Amino acid sequence: MKQYPLYDVRKIRDLRDMLDQSAKLYADKAAFLVKPIKGGDYAPVTYTQFQADVRALGTAFLSLGLKGGRIAVIGENRYEWCVAYLAAVNGIAVVVPLDKELPAAEIQNLLLRSKADAVVFAGSRKEDVLAVRAALPDLRLLVGMDEPEDRDGVLSYPKLIAQGGKDFAAGNRAVLDLPIDVETMSALLFTSGTTSDAKAVMLSQKNLCINLQAMCSMLYINDDVFLSVLPMHHTYECTCGFLCQIYRGNTVAFCEGLRHIAKNLKESQATKMLVVPLMLESMLKKIWQGASADPEKLKKLKTGLRISNFLRIFGIDLRRKLFKPVLDTFGGKLALFISGGAPIDPKVMKGLRDFGFQCLQGYGLTECAPILALNRDVAFKDESAGLPLPGVEIRIDEPDGKGIGEICGRGPNVFLGYYENEEATKEALVDGWFHTGDLGYLDKDGFVIITGRKKNVIVTKNGKKIFPEEVESLLGRSPYILESLVYGLEDADGETTVAAEIFPDFDKLKEDNGGQAPDEAAVRATLAEEVKKVNHMLVKYKAIRRFEVRSEEFVKTTTKKIKRYLVKKTA
Numbered sequence: 001m002k003q004y005p006l007y008d009v010r011k012i013r014d015l016r017d018m019l020d021q022s023a024k025l026y027a028d029k030a031a032f033l034v035k036p037i038k039g040g041d042y043a044p045v046t047y048t049q050f051q052a053d054v055r056a057l058g059t060a061f062l063s064l065g066l067k068g069g070r071i072a073v074i075g076e077n078r079y080e081w082c083v084a085y086l087a088a089v090n091g092i093a094v095v096v097p098l099d100k101e102l103p104a105a106e107i108q109n110l111l112l113r114s115k116a117d118a119v120v121f122a123g124s125r126k127e128d129v130l131a132v133r134a135a136l137p138d139l140r141l142l143v144g145m146d147e148p149e150d151r152d153g154v155l156s157y158p159k160l161i162a163q164g165g166k167d168f169a170a171g172n173r174a175v176l177d178l179p180i181d182v183e184t185m186s187a188l189l190f191t192s193g194t195t196s197d198a199k200a201v202m203l204s205q206k207n208l209c210i211n212l213q214a215m216c217s218m219l220y221i222n223d224d225v226f227l228s229v230l231p232m233h234h235t236y237e238c239t240c241g242f243l244c245q246i247y248r249g250n251t252v253a254f255c256e257g258l259r260h261i262a263k264n265l266k267e268s269q270a271t272k273m274l275v276v277p278l279m280l281e282s283m284l285k286k287i288w289q290g291a292s293a294d295p296e297k298l299k300k301l302k303t304g305l306r307i308s309n310f311l312r313i314f315g316i317d318l319r320r321k322l323f324k325p326v327l328d329t330f331g332g333k334l335a336l337f338i339s340g341g342a343p344i345d346p347k348v349m350k351g352l353r354d355f356g357f358q359c360l361q362g363y364g365l366t367e368c369a370p371i372l373a374l375n376r377d378v379a380f381k382d383e384s385a386g387l388p389l390p391g392v393e394i395r396i397d398e399p400d401g402k403g404i405g406e407i408c409g410r411g412p413n414v415f416l417g418y419y420e421n422e423e424a425t426k427e428a429l430v431d432g433w434f435h436t437g438d439l440g441y442l443d444k445d446g447f448v449i450i451t452g453r454k455k456n457v458i459v460t461k462n463g464k465k466i467f468p469e470e471v472e473s474l475l476g477r478s479p480y481i482l483e484s485l486v487y488g489l490e491d492a493d494g495e496t497t498v499a500a501e502i503f504p505d506f507d508k509l510k511e512d513n514g515g516q517a518p519d520e521a522a523v524r525a526t527l528a529e530e531v532k533k534v535n536h537m538l539v540k541y542k543a544i545r546r547f548e549v550r551s552e553e554f555v556k557t558t559t560k561k562i563k564r565y566l567v568k569k570t571a
C-alpha cells in the first residue's frame with residue numbers, strides 16, 4: 001500500500017498550553033455553538049471567551065481550596081461541562097467525569113471511590129447529588145451549573161465564574177502559574193464497560209496530549225464544525241470530540257438529544273461527527289427504508305448509485321450532486337463520520353460512502369486515552385480498525401494458526417494504571433504492553449483487524465473458536481433485525497451450541513404485514529428465515545442452532561454497547 005506523509009501538527013506541552021495556544025490562534029472564532037434557550041437558535045462562544053471562563057472558574061476553584069483535590073463533573077454535553085473539565089485539570093485538581101445516566105446509588109459509589117472533594121453538576125442531576133451527599137463525608141463542595149444563586153448548600157456556577165473573573169482581572173493570576181506535572185494522574189475515568197464492575201482508569205496530561213497530536217497527524221481535522229452527540233464523560237467523545245476540536249481550532253456544537261440529530265445537523269451546519277456503529281447502521285437502514293416506500297424513488301436511487309460508482313472508477317465524483325436529497329437529510333454539509341466503540345460491518349461503511357459520506361473507523365480504549373489505531377482519510381480499509389498511531393506499537397499476543405491473538409499496545413498514550421487496583425493493573429500492563437482483551441490480527445499492510453472480545457469467544461468441544469461479533473454483524477444486515485447477541489450454550493454432553501437473542505425491527509415487520517402487527521408465530525417464522533440465510537454464510541460449526549425473540553431492546557451503556565453480562569443464557 002502507498003505510504004502517505006503525516007500531517008503537520010503543532011506541539012503542545014499540556015492542556016493549559018493547548019488552550020492558550022488555540023485562544024491566541026483562533027481568538028474570535030466560535031469554539032462552541034450553544035443554545036441559551038432550549039430549542040432556540042445556536043449562539044457562538046469564542047475561543048477568547050472560553051479561555052476567560054476556564055481561567056475564571058479555575059481561579060474560583062483555587063479560592064475554594066480545591067488545589068490538589070478531586071473534582072467530579074456530571075451532566076449532559078454542554079459548554080459548562082467543558083469549562084469545568086479544563087478548569088479542574090489545568091494544575092488544580094484531578095478531574096473525574098461521571099456518566100450522566102448513572103442512578104443515584106452508583107453516583108454515590110463512584111464519588112466515594114474517587115475520593116471526590118467537589119462535584120460540578122447539571123440541574124438534571126441535582127436531586128440525585130443532594131440525595132447522596134450525606135453519605136459522602138469527604139465531599140466538601142457542590143457546584144450547580146444551573147443554580148442562579150447559592151442555596152441549599154450548593155454553590156452557583158454562574159456566580160463562581162463572575163467572581164473568579166473579577167479576581168483574575170484584579171490581578172489574581174495564580175491560575176496561570178500553577179505547575180502541571182504531565183506524568184501524574186490528571187483524569188480519573190470509570191470505564192462504562194459491559195461487565196458489572198467499572199475500573200477507574202488513571203490518565204496523565206502526557207497521555208492525552210500525545211494522543212491528540214498523534215491522531216491529528218493521521219487525519220486532517222481543521223476548519224470544521226463537530227456535532228457532539230456521544231456522552232462527553234467517555235474518553236472517546238471527550239478526547240476526540242472536545243479536546244481535539246479545541247486543539248485544532250474547530251467548533252463544537254452540542255446536540256440536544258438523539259431525536260434532534262437531523263435538526264441540529266442542519267442548524268449547526270456540522271461537517272463532522274463521532275458515532276458508534278449502531279448509529280451508522282440505523283442511518284443507512286433509514287435511507288433505504290425511506291427510498292423503498294416509493295418504487296420510483298428507489299429505482300432512481302439504485303440507478304444513481306450504479307452511475308456514480310462507475311464514474312468514480314475514472315476519478316469523476318458526482319455523489320454530492322446526485323444524492324443531494326440524501327445529504328440534505330443530514331444537514332447538507334456533513335462529510336465525515338468517525339466510528340468507534342466497536343467494529344462495524346464494512347458494508348455499512350461502503351454503503352454510506354457511496355452516498356457521499358466519508359466513513360472511517362478507529363480503535364481505542366479508555367486505557368489508551370483513547371486511540372490506538374486509526375484509518376486515515378488517505379489510507380483506509382473498511383474491514384480494519386486502522387493503522388497504529390505514530391509512537392504506538394501494536395503486537396499480537398500468542399497468535400493461533402490464523403495469526404489471531406490478543407491485541408496489545410504500547411506507547412506514551414497508555415494509561416498509568418487502575419486506581420487502587422494493583423492486581424488488575426499487573427494483569428493488564430505487562431512489561432509496558434497493555435493487554436486490551438480484544439482478539440485480532442495485523443494484515444500485510446499493518447492494519448489492525450479485530451475479530452472479537454477475548455472473554456466473549458465461544459470455544460467448541462473440539463477447540464474451534466467462534467467470534468460472536470462476526471455472527472452478530474451478519475444478523476445485523478437483515479432488515480428485520482435491529483439488535484442481536486450471540487453466545488454459546490453447553491449441553492449435557494459438553495458440546496457447545498451457538499445461540500442468539502434477537503430484537504426484531506417491529507416497525508418493519510408491521511409495514512410488511514400491511515400495517516398490522518404480526519403475531520408471535522409470524523415474527524418467529526420471519527426471523528427463522530433470516531437466521532437460515534445467515535447460517536448459509538457460515539461454516540457449519542458457527543451456525544446458530546437456536547434463538548430467542550426479545551420484546552425489548554437490549555440494555556446498553558451510554559456508548560451503545562450491549563451489556564452482555566445482563567443477558568441470561570439458559571439452555
